[in-house]
Each structure stands twice: as C-alpha cells, then as structure tokens.
Amino acid sequence: MTDPLVWLIVLPLVWASVAFLLGPSRGARLAVAGLGFQLLLALDLTRMLMTGGPRRYAVGGWGAPLGIDLFADGLSAIMLLLVQSIALLLAIYARSYFKPGAASRHFWPMMGFLVAGMNALFLAADLFNVYVTLELVGLAAVGLVAAGGEAAQLAAALRYLFATLVGSGAYLLAVALVYGTYGTVAIETLAPLIDARPPLAVWLAGALMLAGLLVKSALFPFHFWLPPAHGGAPAPVSALLSALVVKATFYLILRLWLGPFAPLAAAAVWLPSVLGCVAILWGSIMAIRTRRLKLLVAYSTVAQLGYLFLIFPLLAPDGIALQAGVLQAVAHGLAKSAMFAAAGVLIIASGRDAVEGVAGAAQHLPLTLFAFALAGVTLMGLPPSGGFLAKWLLIDAALLQGQWWLAAVVIAGGLLAAVYVFRVLRQAFLIVPENAVIAPVPRVLEWATFVLAAASVLLGLGGMEIVRLLGVGAPT
Amino acid sequence: MTSGMVFAATGAVLFAMGVAGVVLLDHLMRRILAFNLMGSGAFLVLVGTAQRDGSVDPVPQAMVLTGIVVAVAATALAITLARRLYTLSGRTELSGTDDD
Numbered sequence: 001m002t003d004p005l006v007w008l009i010v011l012p013l014v015w016a017s018v019a020f021l022l023g024p025s026r027g028a029r030l031a032v033a034g035l036g037f038q039l040l041l042a043l044d045l046t047r048m049l050m051t052g053g054p055r056r057y058a059v060g061g062w063g064a065p066l067g068i069d070l071f072a073d074g075l076s077a078i079m080l081l082l083v084q085s086i087a088l089l090l091a092i093y094a095r096s097y098f099k100p101g102a103a104s105r106h107f108w109p110m111m112g113f114l115v116a117g118m119n120a121l122f123l124a125a126d127l128f129n130v131y132v133t134l135e136l137v138g139l140a141a142v143g144l145v146a147a148g149g150e151a152a153q154l155a156a157a158l159r160y161l162f163a164t165l166v167g168s169g170a171y172l173l174a175v176a177l178v179y180g181t182y183g184t185v186a187i188e189t190l191a192p193l194i195d196a197r198p199p200l201a202v203w204l205a206g207a208l209m210l211a212g213l214l215v216k217s218a219l220f221p222f223h224f225w226l227p228p229a230h231g232g233a234p235a236p237v238s239a240l241l242s243a244l245v246v247k248a249t250f251y252l253i254l255r256l257w258l259g260p261f262a263p264l265a266a267a268a269v270w271l272p273s274v275l276g277c278v279a280i281l282w283g284s285i286m287a288i289r290t291r292r293l294k295l296l297v298a299y300s301t302v303a304q305l306g307y308l309f310l311i312f313p314l315l316a317p318d319g320i321a322l323q324a325g326v327l328q329a330v331a332h333g334l335a336k337s338a339m340f341a342a343a344g345v346l347i348i349a350s351g352r353d354a355v356e357g358v359a360g361a362a363q364h365l366p367l368t369l370f371a372f373a374l375a376g377v378t379l380m381g382l383p384p385s386g387g388f389l390a391k392w393l394l395i396d397a398a399l400l401q402g403q404w405w406l407a408a409v410v411i412a413g414g415l416l417a418a419v420y421v422f423r424v425l426r427q428a429f430l431i432v433p434e435n436a437v438i439a440p441v442p443r444v445l446e447w448a449t450f451v452l453a454a455a456s457v458l459l460g461l462g463g464m465e466i467v468r469l470l471g472v473g474a475p476t
Numbered sequence: 477m478t479s480g481m482v483f484a485a486t487g488a489v490l491f492a493m494g495v496a497g498v499v500l501l502d503h504l505m506r507r508i509l510a511f512n513l514m515g516s517g518a519f520l521v522l523v524g525t526a527q528r529d530g531s532v533d534p535v536p537q538a539m540v541l542t543g544i545v546v547a548v549a550a551t552a553l554a555i556t557l558a559r560r561l562y563t564l565s566g567r568t569e570l571s572g573t574d575d576d
Contacts, residue, residue: 158558158561162554165498165550166495169491169495172518173488173517177525183526
C-alpha cells in the first residue's frame with residue numbers, strides 16, 4: 001500500500017471529498033498540501049522509473065482481466081509531473097484569486113476530482129479504465145467551466161459537455177468493438193493481437209477512437225467548444241483546462257497510436273497533421289482578431305494544440321518527433337497556464353476582459369507583464385525556451401524526412417504567435433489616462449504566474465532530462 | 477444471425493441516432509435524451525458482440541454497469557446545467573453566438 005501509483009489517484013480523491021464535506025469555498029489549504037505531497041510522489045515515481053524501468057501495480061491484488069492494473073512508464077511520469085506541478089502552482093494562485101463567498105464555491109472539490117481523473121488516466125493500463133477516467137476528467141472540467149454560474153458560462157459548459165460526451169461515447173463504442181473482436185481491453189495484451197490486416201470492426205474501432213479523442217482534444221475543426229469554455233471560465237480554471245485537460249487526450253492518442261493501434265496508423269497518418277496545420281493558422285488568426293484578452297489566449301491554445309498533431313507523420317523512423325511532441329505538450333502546458341494566470345491578474349487590475357484593458361500594465365504590474373512576455377517567448381518558440389526546443393526538434397524531424405512544408409508551417413505559426421503576443425505587449429506599454437482605476441492585486445498571484453512562466457523558459461535548458469525520462473519503457 | 481448480433485446491430489443503429497440527435501437537435505432536453513440513446517446503443521454493442529458462442533461473458537456486463545453509472549452522472553450534470561441556464565436566461569437551447 002505504499003506504491004506511489006495508487007496514492008497519486010487516491011490522495012486527490014480524498015482531499016477533494018473532504019473539501020466537498022467542509023462546505024462551499026473551503027479546502028484550499030488542504031488542496032495545496034495534497035498537491036505538494038502528490039508532487040513528491042510523482043518525483044519519487046520518476047526516480048523509481050529511472051532506476052527500475054516501467055512499473056505495474058494490480059489494485060487490491062486482483063490482476064487483469066477482472067481487477068484493475070495501473071501502469072507507468074516514462075511518458076506517464078512526464079505527464080504526472082506536469083499535472084502535479086502546474087496544479088500545485090495554480091492552487092496557490094487560486095487561493096488568493098477567489099474571494100471568500102465568490103462564485104467559485106465548488107472549485108476545490110472539482111479541481112481534486114479533475115486531478116484524480118487525469119492521474120488515473122495517465123496510469124490506466126486498459127481501454128475501459130481509460131474510458132472511465134476520460135469521463136471523470138470531462139465531467140469535472142465541465143463543472144469547473146460552469147463554476148462561475150453566469151448564463152454565458154453555463155452555455156459554454158453545456159456546449160463543452162455535449163462535445164465531450166459525444167467524444168467519449170465514440171470511444172466507448174470503439175472499446176465495445178475491440179472487446180467483441182479480441183475479448184480483452186488490456187493495452188498490453190492487445191498490442192500483439194492487432195496485426196496489419198485486422199477485421200473491419202477493428203478498423204471501425206480505430207477510426208471511432210481517433211475521432212472521439214480528436215473532438216475532446218479540440219483539434220480543428222472540433223475546436224468550436226474550446227474558446228467559449230476556456231475564454232469564459234475564471235482564470236485558474238481556464239489555466240487548468242488549457243494547460244492540462246486537452247493534453248490528456250493528446251497523451252491517449254499518442255499512447256494508442258504508438259501502442260496497440262500502430263499497425264493501423266499508416267492509414268490515417270496525414271490526417272492529424274493536416275488538421276494540425278489548419279489549427280495553427282486558424283487559431284492564430286482568430287487570436288490576432290479577437291478583442292477579449294482571455295479569448296485571445298484561448299484561441300492561442302487552439303493554435304498551439306496544432307503543433308502536437310504535426311508529429312504524427314514523422315513518428316516512425318526515430319524518436320525525434322516524439323520528443324518534440326512531448327516537449328511541446330510540457331512547454332505549452334507551463335506557458336499557457338502562466339498566460340491565463342497573467343490574463344487573470346491583468347483583468348483584476350483593469351476590471352475588464354479586453355485587450356485594450358492591458359494599457360498601463362508595464363508601469364503597474366511589471367512582474368505579471370514580464371511573465372506574460374516570457375510565456376509568449378515559449379509560444380513563439382524563441383531560444384532558450386522549452387517551446388524553442390520543441391519546435392527546433394520538430395523542424396529537424398520534418399527536414400530530415402523531406403517534409404519541408406511542415407517546417408514552414410511551424411515557422412509561420414511562430415511568426416503569427418509573435419503577432420498576437422505583441423498585440424498585448426504593445427497595449428501594455430501605452431500610457432494610461434490619469435483617471436483610470438487600477439485595482440490592487442495580491443503579490444502571490446503575480447509570483448505564482450511568474451514561476452510558471454519562468455519554468456516554461458527554463459525547460460529549454462532542462463529538456464534533455466525529459467528526453468531521458470521519455471526513454472524509460474519507450475515503445476520504439 | 478445470432479441473438480447477440482441482433483443486439484449489436486440494434487445498438488449500432490441506436491448509437492448513430494443518438495449522435496445525430498446530440499449534434500442536430502436544438503432543445504437541450506432532447507439533446508440530453510439523445511445522449512442517453514447513444515450510451516444505450518454503445519452498451520448494447522458491448523453486451524451483444526461479446527456473446528458470440530452462446531455463453532455469457534461477465535466482463536462486458538461489469539463494464540456496462542460502470543458505464544450506466546457514468547451516464548447517470550453525466551445526465552444529472554447536464555440537466556442541472558440546463559435548468560440553471562433556463563432559470564437565468566429563459567433559454568432552452570444554445571444560441572450559435574455566445575462567444576465574442
């Protein structure tokens with residue numbers, strides 16, 4: 001009972017439930033303590049993986065098929081570290097962000113269930129448990145979007161709920177088809193069973209899974225639910241959703257694509273990357289055009305998610321594209337949480353969610369603005385940020401395989417990101433009129449934002465550690 | 477065609493109808509019901525395809541039970557949100573342009 005795999009799931013469930021029992025708006029301290037402990041567990045797990053290789057744990061001593069197995073390799077450990085560290089900083093941020101008695105009465109329990117769901121997803125070893133964790137993550141995320149309680153937020157939450165339910169419904173039907181064909185849903189057992197000429201039902205299952213997960217990852221043209229949901233929620237919620245939740249389904253696509261469904265992957269190899277290219281261009285253009293600050297950051301997520309899907313045609317011969325994809329997921333997670341956190345601070349200060357409202361931030365909130373700019377550096381892919389490393393590896397992989405147009409899209413996306421980041425920075429350096437009211441902002445909000453942004457840049461220096469961890473139990 | 481395959485085929489049809497309903501209908505309550513139809517379709521496929529040689533396999537039944545719990549939770553959440561939206565704005569459908 002001391003295995004970190006179990007406690008990474010049980011601990012957030014416990015503090016979420018206690019926070020719920022404590023009543024509205026309570027449980028912040030508990031959440032911070034719990035997330036701190038989870039980060040230690042994730043680090044401990046990473047240490048075990050580095051020395052002992054991939055880890056498996058049968059919950060309650062019941063093995064598969066009737067019991068539930070948990071499994072961790074390098075990829076899961078990276079995602080677990082990312083979730084615990086971002087969630088911890090955002091919990092510290094949210095503690096000061098939410099005033100007592102404000103709209104976010106059930107933020108803490110739902111955040112706990114969200115983190116528990118994501119941790120369970122990264123540790124799931126069979127397709128059906130993945131379904132349950134997907135639903136847990138989806139429902140908790142919808143609840144968080146609706147937490148503000150305004151009509152626009154409820155409408156965004158409902159739109160998100162229908163999208164996510166259709167996505168996981170398609171996934172469940174795929175699981176049914178796989179079980180009907182092979183009589184098992186354990187990822188490890190399925191891998192040798194699926195060959196290059198599987199029955200029609202398995203082709204259909206693969207297509208349903210990919211489609212369902214793409215809807216949940218908000219890849220263009222399924223991005224319609226993301227901007228209202230992420231742009232309308234309170235800042236800590238937007239940061240959690242944009243940085244982490246959409247990455248969970250990307251992780252799953254990657255895991256299934258490289259794992260059991262690898263023989264089928266060749267048939268759809270260009271689809272995600274073409275959609276990814278359109279997402280980069282479309283998301284960036286919408287971010288350049290929108291007038292609301294948080295909507296700008298949300299459309300930037302639509303664009304940055306596109307990069308994650310460019311890697312799929314390049315995965316085969318070596319590990320460079322995989323490293324690029326995972327580094328992009330980590331770098332974007334840190335940068336986007338910092339950017340939403342910074343947007344939250346700027347909105348508190350100016351009292352309105354508008355790009356124009358940022359005017360004067362350079363004088364009044366230099367630390368927050370610096371954090372926003374650092375996050376922007378990562379999104380643009382300038383050295384030495386983590387985003388630079390990810391995009392450099394991606395361009396490298398594309399050119400090695402003669403796909404120069406993918407490299408061109410990466411560079412164009414970086415330039416477009418510069419346009420929308422500088423739109424905000426330009427406003428920030430304008431002189432504010434004398435009569436403008438700038439509300440005071442707690443210092444801890446600014447510092448939590450800065451730490452996230454600085455981490456996204458410093459990641460460029462520590463990227464090799466992540467690549468080494470990714471190598472533990474890698475499928476190649 | 478065995479009885480299992482009849483169930484599975486019915487499930488596939490129900491699933492397709494459900495997806496069409498969630499995507500194409502406007503009224504929130506109808507969309508929530510369509511989602512439940514979709515879920516039931518997937519459950520029928522799960523139970524139907526797994527009993528080809530006549531014997532009953534307990535694993536898909538356990539899965540369907542779990543799935544039903546999830547579907548009930550999702551339905552409850554959807555209805556709560558829809559009711560709240562109706563109380564606040566009097567709307568029973570999502571308008572196309574509530575962003576920006």
